[in-house]
Amino acid sequence: MIALAGQRALVTGGASGIGEATARLLAELGAQVVLADRNAPALPAAQDRTGALAVTAGDVASEADAERMAAEAAAALGGLDILMNAAGIGDDLAPLHAQPVERWQHVLDVNLRGTYLMCRAAGRPMLAARRGAIVNVSSIVGLGAFPGRSAYGAAKAAVNHLTRTLGCEWGPLGVRVNAVAPAYTLTPMVRDLLDRAVFDPAQIACRTPLGRMAEPAEVARAAAFLLSDWASYVTGAVLPVDGGWSAYGAAGDVARFPGPGA
Template structure:
């Protein structure tokens, strides 16, 4: 039987790359995104076996409804990918405000918790895989990324906790921690002068940003039968960023 994968933040960037890769592997995809119209267009591009739902991961009712819609439309849920997220302000700590800080944690951390909880209720007794998207910001220190880094570090801890709790129920929970990826968001930050791409590429041992498809390949591995004995793992997909200790080369 075909597996059903619910992917949040699936309308663009890494999420869209994941949707395409998982569909190529034979999954039926429910694409969830706060831009419902965009998600519908993406689902249509994948084919008639796929569907879309508008979801606001900062809102509990919307998150619950997202999982319910998946079960109603698809009849089952085998894989959840918690990919939805928002960027932070890239401002110095002394200029950061609490409202923005809370919003970032709500979407990333609370959203991952709520979606995982609802998906697990559908998976317990029959098994499944949950993949959480963390970041190098959750594993290392990045200046001016307090809220984002805290949220992504929290996702790492949550991944390990849920993995241990649900292993006996046949639910595997893992995470990936991407580095800098060549998405439209990164291009926007570069255009605004908030990041220096050349400097980043000097800091990355592989000398380049990732392609979204490369992140999607790692995601599919952890959700597939090839990783059947892997749970509670955090896989860095960062071109060697987190392994390399010579930060001076980034100057």
């Protein structure tokens, strides 16, 4: 069994989706968890659902908020061993030439700058203790090109590189840094896009070798592995949690080969 008893964890984006599912699993595995999220009104209910010890509200893209949230979590827990960086936003699926620079920058700020700021702030007590584990949440959109998603893709590709760099930089100092790169996961973010018919679930299923979208708990399990001592020799890795999406190279309409009944 993966055991996290006594581990002190901060989970950003903990009020919803992948962050919430990871917070709940970390708590089930014995960790003491603090949720951080900019959606302050959603935090008390998320605390109830996850069994988190405490919550802190703020914007990960703000340096002052990131520093404060990490400090509050470390104070509440008496230190930090784990950071799960799940706070993030999607983009508007607009062609690059039609995208306002302010929107492009905002997507970069939350997904990349926010990840950097939280790694820096939460990493400090880990480096001081010469012990810690961080998981950043990337995406398949950071592994290959998705037209219309230039800002989100650039941010997630940069998160992958930041993860590799920090894995190498902080490895000798006792802190492991990895990332998960999920495909379409049934969180509020994606359910909203499905409801608005921005994504076609049948096409996604067809393009995905495992034939379906992910549940948040499936991404949480991969993250919990990377955050635990079971991954004690893993750092600087970007783990696709994507039902085979990134391994698959053929066109979507032949994804069912060899087909039913074969």
